[in-house]
Amino acid sequence: MKSCLVVDDSAVIRKVARRILEDLDFTIEEAEDGKVALAKCRDSMPDAVLLDWNMPVMDGMQFLLALRKAEGGDKPKVVFCTTENDLDHIMKAIRSGANEYIMKPFDREIVEAKFQEVGLL
């Protein structure tokens, strides 16, 4: 079974994402900000990270940059999942090492399509 770390400061979003990804056979870990997420990754690298951008303490972009520098941090497929829905943000994310990008609001079909795109389904 593949693992996915869901990083979002909204408990509601984490719950929705968890339900969708569990149906797609992922085991789920959750984190409410980038700092918690990074600690969890250092502990055990997931196969995928579903990543919000705007979060307190450490945002998604800071997390991504730190992750990609960490040992084994090149491995997880990172899929942004954010309300930032303009090309500038998308390009910045992809250039910084994200693999795919979901613009909120999202649904089951979009998550499935994007996880297929990064080769995890």
Added chain:
Amino acid sequence: MTPGGYEYLRGMLHEKSGLALTGDKQYLIESRLIPVARRHGHAGLDELVRAARNPGSEALRADIVEAMTTNETFFFRDKTPFEHFDNLILPALLKARSNRRRLRIWCAAASTGQEPYSLAMMLDQNAHKLAGWNIEILATDISIEVLEKAKAGLYTQFEVQRGLPINYLMKYFKQVGDMWQIAPTIRQKVKFAPFNLLADYAALGSFDVVFCRNVLIYFDTETKRDVLARMAGSLAPDGYLLLGAAETMLGVSERFEGVAGYRGVHALKGQGDQAAAAPARQQPFQAEAGAGRLRAV
């Protein structure tokens, strides 16, 4: 709606578009046609039917036919047909047409344009191999409304997230308000025109590739048979026909055979010589097939 009214609509839809309403589809008719009735100032479906029966009501009947079409589609739908296009069909045809340097592709039920635009983007990815080639993509549909949307090339945030890899979004789209518009360079590669699959194909000429996906499912066997027989006539002897994931030739046409290892791809039967002359139909290219190809931008 009166049983007579329902029977009239069923017969009319079948005759005009091939749509086969099996069993009791009253609910479908009601949900799709009540808005049409309103738009034309009719109180209900019985009034709509009465008006549609009038010999002079051609435009109203066309409106009814359009309203009953199902236009669901998305970019790179089912993915593998596009990989097969990239790995098998395009290399084989580039070889076979290396003298004429001309390819004609027909999307025969193009809906809002995602299918022909997916092909156009793939071809753009292959631009280095296609210098000097004349490639035509003809995209047709019975519905004028979907073709208008297709021509505009404007899609919602939801539509550009179903099947479209993020690299393609970044490369080929720009934001217009809260919509996303496909680049003029891609739009120019596709020619959109209204066309009914029940009409005569002769004027369209011959095609090297035909995408006829997710439309035959709405037809009865008789209509499927007729459409496929005529498609066979519109396809170059060594051309390819692609059907949707849920569609098969079984019991419908003996003119085509599936290309082994490439689900959904069909070739005209009795093309053994061509197949031998086009090694792309055999193993080596299959090894190349992989999900990765689509993502590389």
